[in-house]
Amino acid sequence: MADGRRGNIKKEKADFSRRDFLKLTKNIAVGAGVAGILPSMIWLEDGVAAIPVSEGYLLVDTKKCQGCVSCMLACSLVHEGEENLSLARIQVIQNSFEEYPDDITLSQCRQCTEPACMEACPTGALHVDTKHGNIRTINEEECIGCQECVKACPFMPARAIFDDKKEKALKCDLCVDTPFWSEPGGPGGKQACVEVCPVGAIKFTDVVPEQKGDGGYVVNLRGRSWRRLGYPRD
Amino acid sequence: MSGYAGKILKVNLTKKEITAIPTKKYDQWVGGHGMGSAIFFDLVKDKTIDGFDPANVVTLMTSPLSGTLVPAASGRTEVQGIGVQSYPIGWFTRSNFGGRFSSMLKYAGWDGVVVVGKASRPVWIDIRNDDVKIRECASLSLWGKDTWECQERIWDYVAGKGKYGEWVKQEGSEARTTQRPAVVAIGPAGENMSRLACLIHDASNAGGQGGFGAVLGSKNLKAISVIGTGGIKIHDPQGLMEARLWQKKNYAFDLENLKRTQGGFEFQAPPLPVALWRGGRPRSDQRPQACIGCHSGCRARYEDKLGNEASCFATVFYWDADSHEIQRKASDLINQYGLNAVELCYGLLWLVLLNRYKQLDSGDIPKCPLDFGDLGSLDFVEQFVKMLSYGNDGLDSKSQFGEDITQGFVRAAKKWGRLKADLKSGLLMFPYWGIPIHKEPRAQVYWGYGTILGDRDINEHDLDWLKWDASIAKRYGRRPQASAEEVVKIITDKMEPFQGDTLMLDFSDNNIYSEHMAKLVSWHRYYTRFWKQSTLFCDVRWPDFLNLHSPDKIGSTGIAEPKFLNVVTGKKMSFLDGINLGKKIWNLDHAIWTLQGRHRDMVHFADFIYTKPGTRVDVPNAYLPGLEDGKWDYYGYTDRRLDKNKFEKFKTTFYKLQGWNTETGYPVKGTLESLGLGYVAEELNKNGKLGKG
Numbered sequence: 001m002a003d004g005r006r007g008n009i010k011k012e013k014a015d016f017s018r019r020d021f022l023k024l025t026k027n028i029a030v031g032a033g034v035a036g037i038l039p040s041m042i043w044l045e046d047g048v049a050a051i052p053v054s055e056g057y058l059l060v061d062t063k064k065c066q067g068c069v070s071c072m073l074a075c076s077l078v079h080e081g082e083e084n085l086s087l088a089r090i091q092v093i094q095n096s097f098e099e100y101p102d103d104i105t106l107s108q109c110r111q112c113t114e115p116a117c118m119e120a121c122p123t124g125a126l127h128v129d130t131k132h133g134n135i136r137t138i139n140e141e142e143c144i145g146c147q148e149c150v151k152a153c154p155f156m157p158a159r160a161i162f163d164d165k166k167e168k169a170l171k172c173d174l175c176v177d178t179p180f181w182s183e184p185g186g187p188g189g190k191q192a193c194v195e196v197c198p199v200g201a202i203k204f205t206d207v208v209p210e211q212k213g214d215g216g217y218v219v220n221l222r223g224r225s226w227r228r229l230g231y232p233r234d
Numbered sequence: 235m236s237g238y239a240g241k242i243l244k245v246n247l248t249k250k251e252i253t254a255i256p257t258k259k260y261d262q263w264v265g266g267h268g269m270g271s272a273i274f275f276d277l278v279k280d281k282t283i284d285g286f287d288p289a290n291v292v293t294l295m296t297s298p299l300s301g302t303l304v305p306a307a308s309g310r311t312e313v314q315g316i317g318v319q320s321y322p323i324g325w326f327t328r329s330n331f332g333g334r335f336s337s338m339l340k341y342a343g344w345d346g347v348v349v350v351g352k353a354s355r356p357v358w359i360d361i362r363n364d365d366v367k368i369r370e371c372a373s374l375s376l377w378g379k380d381t382w383e384c385q386e387r388i389w390d391y392v393a394g395k396g397k398y399g400e401w402v403k404q405e406g407s408e409a410r411t412t413q414r415p416a417v418v419a420i421g422p423a424g425e426n427m428s429r430l431a432c433l434i435h436d437a438s439n440a441g442g443q444g445g446f447g448a449v450l451g452s453k454n455l456k457a458i459s460v461i462g463t464g465g466i467k468i469h470d471p472q473g474l475m476e477a478r479l480w481q482k483k484n485y486a487f488d489l490e491n492l493k494r495t496q497g498g499f500e501f502q503a504p505p506l507p508v509a510l511w512r513g514g515r516p517r518s519d520q521r522p523q524a525c526i527g528c529h530s531g532c533r534a535r536y537e538d539k540l541g542n543e544a545s546c547f548a549t550v551f552y553w554d555a556d557s558h559e560i561q562r563k564a565s566d567l568i569n570q571y572g573l574n575a576v577e578l579c580y581g582l583l584w585l586v587l588l589n590r591y592k593q594l595d596s597g598d599i600p601k602c603p604l605d606f607g608d609l610g611s612l613d614f615v616e617q618f619v620k621m622l623s624y625g626n627d628g629l630d631s632k633s634q635f636g637e638d639i640t641q642g643f644v645r646a647a648k649k650w651g652r653l654k655a656d657l658k659s660g661l662l663m664f665p666y667w668g669i670p671i672h673k674e675p676r677a678q679v680y681w682g683y684g685t686i687l688g689d690r691d692i693n694e695h696d697l698d699w700l701k702w703d704a705s706i707a708k709r710y711g712r713r714p715q716a717s718a719e720e721v722v723k724i725i726t727d728k729m730e731p732f733q734g735d736t737l738m739l740d741f742s743d744n745n746i747y748s749e750h751m752a753k754l755v756s757w758h759r760y761y762t763r764f765w766k767q768s769t770l771f772c773d774v775r776w777p778d779f780l781n782l783h784s785p786d787k788i789g790s791t792g793i794a795e796p797k798f799l800n801v802v803t804g805k806k807m808s809f810l811d812g813i814n815l816g817k818k819i820w821n822l823d824h825a826i827w828t829l830q831g832r833h834r835d836m837v838h839f840a841d842f843i844y845t846k847p848g849t850r851v852d853v854p855n856a857y858l859p860g861l862e863d864g865k866w867d868y869y870g871y872t873d874r875r876l877d878k879n880k881f882e883k884f885k886t887t888f889y890k891l892q893g894w895n896t897e898t899g900y901p902v903k904g905t906l907e908s909l910g911l912g913y914v915a916e917e918l919n920k921n922g923k924l925g926k927g
Binding site (some may be wrong): 063064065066067068069070073074076077078080081082083084085086087091093095096097098099100101103104105107150156157158161162164167180181182192195196198199200223225226228229230231232 | 301302303305308341382386398399400401407408409410411412413414436437438463464465466467468471472474475478479482486487489490492495504505506515519520521522523524525526527528529530531535536537538539542543
């Protein structure tokens with residue numbers, strides 16, 4: 001669904017900062033095959049385009065996660081109507097034999113301010129959804145399954161994922177479009193992974209996280225109660 | 235078939251043949267144990283075979299809830315077949331392990347694995363979605379490796395050119411996953427057919443009882459690996475999401491409003507490891523660790539990774555360890571070698587006592603290679619573990635003693651001429667079927683009765699929290715979560731079809747042989763057979779009887795189980811429907827035991843249960859609800875013996891309640907037919923095992 005079914009936008013304005021500018025001329029942009037993203041962009045003076053920042057982000061605490069992957073199960077359930085770890089837009093990867101905290105990594109879509117996936121999409125299927133808080137999302141009907149977004153994602157594992165049966169790319173939409181869950185999603189709404197996480201290891205924020213490195217997205221969500229249970233707070 | 239993959243994998247190791255059984259054929263059993271028993275009944279024509287016979291069939295079954303968001307019900311795998319641990323007959327039995335094996339099996343498109351026959355050389359089964367191969371162990375040098383190294387070698391092999399941490403594509407397709415394969419493996423103990431051998435998945439998910447490690451070893455099957463990239467269809471996805479959030483909001487622990495800060499076998503318990511090392515939980519940094527889909531993990535992973543995921547008996551068995559570190563290393567050792575922690579615990583205790591009483595060098599006992607002066611050291615436990623795994627002296631030399639104890643401690647005692655005396659004195663704390671004590675059967679009689687009327691230590695903690703709660707409260711002068719009167723009402727109100735009979739939970743001396751107690755044991759058999767072992771709600775977190783998050787402390791059991799099953803499958807089962815199906819499954823199992831040779835006369839405890847007072851197996855005194863002098867309270871019941879004659883009468887009462895012949899304990903045609911088990915009655919009749927009545 002291109003723009004999602006539900007509108008939960010608290011803020012109408014599009015925030016962007018200097019680092020969010022995509023320094024392209026119109027000619028280069030079209031020539032580079034990114035014409036599809038143009039409607040999502042805001043053109044400034046001097047031929048500089050800016051992608052409005054997302055109004056929502058997921059933060060995770062990898063040290064608090066208990067590895068139950070309930071977030072993955074909830075994600076595929078509300079989006080696809082089935083339980084499928086390969087179609088979960090958040091990925092938990094773990095190794096029983098490793099030492100804490102290196103035994104678990106959580107990989108959530110970062111709703112990047114400069115989304116390489118969006119730039120790589122040749123059809124504009126992957127776009128900024130201005131009706132839903134500028135989330136970076138995929139219009140399934142326009143997706144041709146080329147996987148350029150998957151390849152372009154600079155993170156490991158890629159946060160744009162691929163449904164091999166439908167031959168379409170998928171990515172986190174902060175639960176704007178959840179055909180199997182009637183709760184309003186997106187910025188201002190609820191996210192299935194946040195709601196279901198038993199230990200509160202995933203949090204929604206509308207503040208743009210530091211984009212460089214993982215520090216902005218991997219945070220400490222352990223409070224006093226966590227300490228009361230004998231787990232480290234730091 | 236929402237909730238199901240639709241087919242069950244059948245691997246014939248003798249014929250090297252891979253086929254599929256349509257799950258629909260066994261749909262009436264819903265999943266897990268029910269399906270496993272029914273498949274076993276159909277495939278094993280001669281039920282009297284030994285567990286090591288290649289004709290023995292081992293089933294590893296999932297449930298419709300496996301791999302779903304149902305809390306504490308997604309990760310269990312039910313294992314069945316003829317076991318080799320129990321004595322004098324290796325009963326058709328079950329084991330069960332957590333983790334992510336069953337869920338991955340479903341994602342790969344299979345509702346279970348049925349292992350038939352015996353491979354001519356050591357092999358492992360490689361399942362990648364529909365692509366299933368029987369591979370020889372030789373190419374990866376798996377045979378001889380411990381369970382952890384075996385799993386890691388298989389992980390690397392299955393990843394191929396891929397790398398974990400990235401998306402790993404399945405060969406020849408665009409399907410992909412970030413997950414490692416779920417592997418269940420046997421260690422050296424299983425390879426050498428030690429009857430104490432278990433199955434290990436990931437670090438410490440153990441299918442401990444039954445000796446299934448040895449059974450797979452006898453089949454030359456080292457491991458089963460599965461990776462799946464598919465999905466499980468859910469009947470009502472929105473209903474499932476809402477049910478999960480309903481359960482979370484109303485019944486699960488809340489970090490911002492913790493009602494309890496202790497762990498325990500309760501739905502409401504927070505995520506704390508059941509780490510029973512003598513020194514308690516490690517002080518190193520750690521996280522809770524949960525099976526797939528669970529709301530509250532019961533294990534942990536540690537900064538130094540010692541004892542990762544170990545819990546319960548895996549953390550207890552080397553009680554004499556000189557240090558916390560050695561105890562944790564011992565936990566890792568039994569997981570790596572693939573050994574049953576409970577049997578090691580009480581087997582070692584027996585040897586320690588024999589040594590203390592200068593009995594180890596007496597009679598028919600071969601020379602013991604262990605130096606008991608070294609008890610407590612890492613070297614000692616490593617040698618002991620190796621003895622039980624390799625059947626030698628634990629130092630690479632032959633040893634008759636080592637060979638004997640790989641047959642299990644009861645069989646060793648029999649061979650050494652000590653069995654009768656040591657079961658009379660209680661030196662050998664194996665009160666039933668050659669299985670070690672776990673909970674005190676003289677206090678928690680439902681545990682003992684369920685075990686002796688069944689096939690194995692029941693290891694079902696449905697009511698165990700009640701004992702812990704009351705016993706700890708008494709010991710430390712705290713208030714229990716609820717008064718005895720309150721708790722028996724809350725629990726028995728949920729025990730359909732016997733609901734409201736509060737005397738089912740009266741553990742006073744006068745009541746433990748009554749029909750009320752027979753009803754409790756019956757309900758427990760039926761509930762666990764279906765809701766726990768067939769739909770695979772986890773034993774640690776279910777049932778949810780008493781819950782401090784809920785008004786009136788009434789937990790969700792009775793409402794929650796069918797709610798979840800129905801939103802996943804689209805079935806319209808009630809809680810009582812499940813109990814009734816549990817009764818049917820219990821009757822099918824009992825018929826199989828009867829075909830194996832079970833008779834009423836065999837159903838008795840070891841002598842020490844009748845002649846010696848109970849012992850401190852977990853708490854100093856087991857406090858349980860009792861109605862004494864007209865007053866409900868918690869009373870300590872450890873210090874009592876069971877009365878043999880009264881237990882015999884109890885058996886009659888129990889058999890009557892089941893509709894079985896009271897003289898033989900055999901199933902009766904009318905009972906079986908009323909349960910839709912007419913075909914079972916026919917087989918019993920053919921074998922002269924159908925009871926009159």
